[in-house]
Amino acid sequence: MYVCLCRGVTDTQIREAVVDGASSLREVNSILGTASQCGKCGIATRDIINQTLAAL
Ligand code: FES
Structure with missing residues (x-):
């Protein structure tokens, strides 16, 4: 899913x-x-970062 439309960055990235x-x-x-x-x-980017850090 695209999180940043301006730069075309996805949640996976x-x-x-x-x-x-x-x-x-x-x-x-x-x-x-x-x-x-x-x-x-x-x-949204910060939320994904925090979720990912919590899962590491
Ligand atoms: Fe505009 Fe990311 S959606 S800078």
């Missing part, structure tokens, strides 16, 4: 970034470009 070591919204934004344009995906 966000989860993979966390599994690969990213642990904060800032890190994921830096890697994938989420929340770098309109910013509307920031909350």
Whole structure:
């Protein structure tokens, strides 16, 4: 599912970034470009990061 429409980033990509070591919204934004344009995906991205970290 697309989370960031501006950059075409999916929830799977966000989860993979966390599994690969990213642990904060800032890190994921830096890697994938989420929340770098309109910013509307920031909350959803953060939720996915937190869910993924909790499951590790
Ligand atoms: Fe992610 Fe716009 S939807 S920056």
